[in-house]
Amino acid sequence: MPTTAPHALSDVTASDSTLRRFLHGLPGVDAVGLEARAASLGTRSIKTTAKAYAIDLAISMVDLTTLEGADTPGKVRALGAKAVHPDPTDRTTPATAAVCVYPDMVTTAKEAVAGSVVKVASVATAFPAGRAPIAVKLADVREAVAAGADEIDMVIDRGAFLAGNYLKVYDEITAVKEACGTNARLKVIFETGELSTYDNIRRASWLGMLAGADFIKTSTGKVAVNATPANTLLMLEAVRDFRAQTGVQVGVKPAGGIRTSKDAIKFLVLVKETAGEDWLDNHWFRFGASSLLNDLLMQRQKLATGRYSGPDYVTVD
Helix, strand or coil: CCCCCCHHHHHHHCCHHHHHHHHHCCCCCCHHHHHHHHHHHCCCCCCHHHHHHHHHHHHHCEEEECCCCCCCHHHHHHHHHHHHCCCCCCCCCCCCCEEEECHHHHHHHHHHHCCCCCEEEEEECCCCCCCCCHHHHHHHHHHHHHCCCCEEEEECCHHHHHCCCHHHHHHHHHHHHHHHCCCCEEEEECCHHHCCCHHHHHHHHHHHHHCCCCEEECCCCCCCCCCCHHHHHHHHHHHHHHHHHHCCCCEEECECCCCCHHHHHHHHHHHHHHCCHHHCCCCCECEEECCHHHHHHHHHHHHHHCCCCCCCCCCCC
């Protein structure tokens, strides 16, 4: 993926004024229409074999996450084992996409998932607040990459964005992208719950993509409002339109508040009906979650056996 704006749009990042003009020239968001479409798509009914397929697809898209001050090497190893074999009693269960941890736990996570398809993602750039000098943020990223992180989840400076200092945010993302090198993909977290308006979410989406994001991500999971169908729909529209204009495909990751299989399937419908089937793959769509996987596993067993499992069927993370 490019480390700067694609050629078709490279001129819009030439200065703060041109970037501002471009971002504020994006079509305004019809909030009522956006929420109505998200709600309408959420009523789609998925049955039998399609539901089984959707559950396995959702499992394969989970970034199994632990981001707590009390995280221990043992907890991270257990999480890695669960990511590789979510249901040890049924090896047909797909592995999750990744485990997501703090930078100091990357080495432990890499050891836990070694030899599997599971990636290791690391939050960085002074997650979750993003309040640190750029030198500290870049050191955070480089340490995680050096430890073996396959993916970096960075947070933008929401204060700079809300103050209209878009070029500062753009430059920070491009610097982080460079620090990722050629081996780590970059997810850019907007913290949509703090951006106040749908127009700001659309602008942040385009800003992140112009700066070279491999994924755009709704939230940290650490604030009151995280991923919603409406804000995710808006971001899916943005990646669809960005690819149409530039030829560059960017992934989407809703995170925080997605806890049930029913919720996950609603998001998959949003993906298919908005961005299209090209995004129905864990290379382009992820769920940032900790508790979601357990419900997916229980629903999967219900489809296979006709009954729900007992409370000891899944591990408590």
